[in-house]
Amino acid sequence: MVKYEVQVPTYKASAVSPSERERILARPIQDTQNIRKIVEPIIDDVKARGEKALIECAAKFEKAELKSAVMKAPFNESMMKVAPRIREDIDIAYNNIYAFHSAQLRPNISVETMRGVVCQRMSRPIERVGLYIPGGTAVLPSTALMLGVPAKVAGCPHIVISTPARKDGTVAPEIVYIAHKLGAEEIILAGGAQAVAAMAYGLPGIPKVNKIFGPGNQFVTAAKMHVQNDYGALVAIDLPAGPSEVLVIVDESCNAESVALDLLSQAEHGMDSQIVLIALALTDEQFDEIEAAINQHALRLSRSSIIQHAIKKSVIIRTDSADEAFEWSNLYGPEHLVLHLKNASSYLPKVFNAGSVFVGPWSPVSMGDYASGTNHTLPTYGYASSYSGVNTDSFLKYITTQELSEEGIQRLGPSVIRLAELEGLTAHADAVRVRGVKL
DSSP: OOOOSSOOOEEEGGGOOHHHHHHHTOOOOOOHHHHHHHHHHHHHHHHHHTHHHHHHHIIIIIOOOOSOSEEESSOOGGGGOOOHHHHHHHHHHHHHHHHHHHTTOOOOEEEEEETTEEEEEEEEEOSEEEEEOOOTTSOOHHHHHHHHHHHHHHTOSEEEEEEOOOTTSOOOHHHHHHHHHHTOSEEEEOOHHHHHHHHHHOBTTBOOOSEEEOOOOHHHHHHHHHHHTOTTTOOEESOOOOSOEEEEEEOTTOOHHHHHHHHHHHHTTOTTOEEEEEEESOOHHHHHHHHHHHHHHHHHSTTHHHHHHHHTTOEEEEESSHHHHHHHHHHHOOSEEEEESTTGGGGGGGOOSOSEEEESTTOOHHHHHHTSSSOOOOOOTTGGGTOOOOOGGGGEEEEEEEEEOHHHHHHHHHHHHHHHHHTTOHHHHHHHHTTTOOO
């Protein structure tokens, strides 16, 4: 086997014990205790001092001098100077995301569960939503679209965006253009834990939101988890979306260059990203082609240093069967799952844990990240085993109703009385009896 400058640690599945498998697939360890020690004082400061704290955080973290940490709509046209071609690209992505998320809307339901007993479920949009758009190492208009479009589809009446200011105190015009297109009311110039705190507790003139959405680093995720558990905030979050990750399953039909770039497209997100390759019944020659392509592109890409750091915490598994490959994949539960397999769609029934699946050779993760129509805000760190990615339902809440006629309560009431008495809840039973129900 050839040794390359950039080499991903490789294991043969048949030689790995169950305990070793869990170790191999472990995500990079997060020092949650120390992260909380950093995050909680920031949250408390924003909660206490509001915009003043945000302005100081902008100077400290973004090196931006701000007079105000809030931009209110309507936004000046000069803030939205986006190249015509890019504006058109944003509009194409917007339309695809809108189409897919509109199709997710469900009608209200009404069921007569027994004669005289009618139960209904009706949807209502969440009134105030806060969308966190990371800044840091890149401008991310795609995230503004992924969060804002389903909010608009759901009919959320009040949208607040928070994103870090650039060093000159401005916001990327692409973000402002999307905020305008979405009908956002404010842009809070803040990133990290301070952004989460501002949305969770509100600022003078900006009421708190009911739910916070958006990906971010370990500090953003920790802040979201913190405010979600604070009864003083009474705020929900979308999901614990942390560092990017991808798992790619390949067989002999794959193209080595495509595989390498699908992997590295997620590694370039950040040093805490992770990539996993499962090579299914490849010859040594085929496997070497992929390793060579990973090495070549990892060294030439603009974010080479970030990629090389992420690769140190990544892994390749060589397997002999599809069942074995998907067993590993489902155990890992990737944010992104890519199937570079012959007849790839036939393997979808084997997928149980994944945020989003990219099926076949013409479906790179990049398409879902930007414009295919699916959402790129997905569960990471193994949470795909219990969470879905952001979708239209994420911006809705469901209210149930029940309406009983006199006949309905006479039919159902005796059962309710007996069950209430079984549980020792006599007021429950008497609330039925007082309406003339007898056993």
